[in-house]
Amino acid sequence: TLCGGHLESLHPEILEVIQRALTEDIGSGDATSNSIIPPTATMLGQIIAKQEGVIAGLDVAQAVYAAFDPQVKFQSQAGEGSRVVNRQIVAKVTGAARSLLTSERTALNFLGRMSGIATLTRTFVDAVAGTKAVILDTRKTAPGLRMADKLAVSRGGGQNHRIGLFDMILIKDNHIDFAGSIEEAVARARANHNGLEIEVEARTLEHVETALKLRVERILLDNMSPEMMADAVRMTNGRAKLEASGNVNLETVRKIAETGVDFISIGALTHSAKVFDVSFDYING
Helix, strand or coil: CCCCCCHHHCCHHHHHHHHHHHHHHHCCCCHHHHHHCCCCCEEEEEEEECCCEECCCHHHHHHHHHHHCCCCEEEECCCCCCEECCCCEEEEEEEEHHHHHHHHHHHHHHHHHHHHHHHHHHHHHHHCCCCCCEEECCCCCCCCCHHHHHHHHHHCCCECCCCCCCCCEEECHHHHHHHCCHHHHHHHHHHCCCCCCEEEEECCHHHHHHHHHCCCCEEEEECCCHHHHHHHHHHHCCCCEEEEECCCCCCCHHHHHCCCCCEEECCHHHHCCCCCCEEEEEEEC
């Protein structure tokens, strides 16, 4: 049973990183399982949540087993992105015993990381419920795991900011300082414009006003107080989308959302999420 959509829908980069992760873990072979378990032995096992939270990455875990042994059968027992409770069975896995045990850690690593990100994301999404603010991720992802990390954010109810440096122009403080001014940085970006949205980082309300005069699509309010953000919302009056960023946490996110900003980007979603506790239990052969 496919969970969370067809495996073919997983991004090619996720499938590639699965292969690398299996190679990293297995190397020349699973010395323990291959020594103890006959090649013809079969096994039924289950993946269990060991805490409450949001489960995400069941299809990625399934893809891990399929990449190692296409004969393994993976049956999801929970909805992708759904809330689960401690001791809840989230999947059942059947197949060659060696295959299940050899693939186990890699599958659980993806599932635990993605569920941890989704759980933290949902906490932030719930914290701003009733406001217009959308919770966004950042590029602060584990190297090589960006597509999986960002998929987990979306499964947790957040939205993805730019995937990388290639799909949006984000003029930050170092770009502005190098160019000499916001005006010059935007002019250079537009001279090489290829249809990408332009966002400008603003550190002061004067920067916001400058960006508005330049008619950029989005303005990043960097480390501003909620009071300054509220002023920026009034100044902007819908002329650009506003994104709050910088040291956002669960104690401050609601107050930030209530200023009226459109987006709140949070690096912690992917760089500080606690891995979700999941385990694989042998049932029978």
